[in-house]
Amino acid sequence: MKTLVMFGAARKNGNTRALLEAFLEEATGQVDIIDAYRTKDVSPCIDCRFCWKKRECSIKDGMQEIYRLVDEADRFVLAAPLYFHSVPGPMKSIIDRFQMYWAGTIRKDRPAKPTKKGAILLCGGAPAFPNQFTAGELVLKGVLNDLSATCVGMVTVPQTDKFPVSENSAIKDEARKLARELYKGAI
Secondary structure, three states: OEEEEEEOOOOOOOHHHHHHHHHHOOOOOEEEEEEOOOOOOOOOOOOOOHHHOOOOOOOOOOHHHHHHHHHHOOEEEEEEEOEOOEOOHHHHHHHHOOHHHHOHHHHOOOOOOOOEEEEEEEEOOOOOOOOOOHHHHHHHHHHHHHOOEEEEEEEEEOOOOOOOHHHOHHHHHHHHHHHHHHOOOOO
């Protein structure tokens, strides 16, 4: 079994990483991590619609390796802080290049039902407020859907600027519990 983590935090060892590390304590099988801020040579989508006809992207860059990892993965973990209510730009640039998977609907080669599983981890520095994670949740659940994955759950953590994840054993336990759910039934 292979898990692909998409890590979208600017700080290598911040709150999102602490949440992800707790989650990964329960991971089984091979885990590959795409670090959006430190992934080189990924251009933004240019909406050329090449992928509407072929299951590939017209831009040949660092995404080729990411596409391979996505295709090989059985599980996805999307982990990000929220910047102005959504995922950070470098992560969103990679997400936009997943247009190739969405275009399977147009090409008619997309699986009828989800064949994979996914989980979402989101951190917000601001104090909790209504709908704080709604935009990020919509984006990342959409990504999982386009990657033919069922979202098994999500952990959201507000107010990390004041209460770091590294000092929050309850939220780390929640991340581990979500991981166990993601890997339930895994070989």
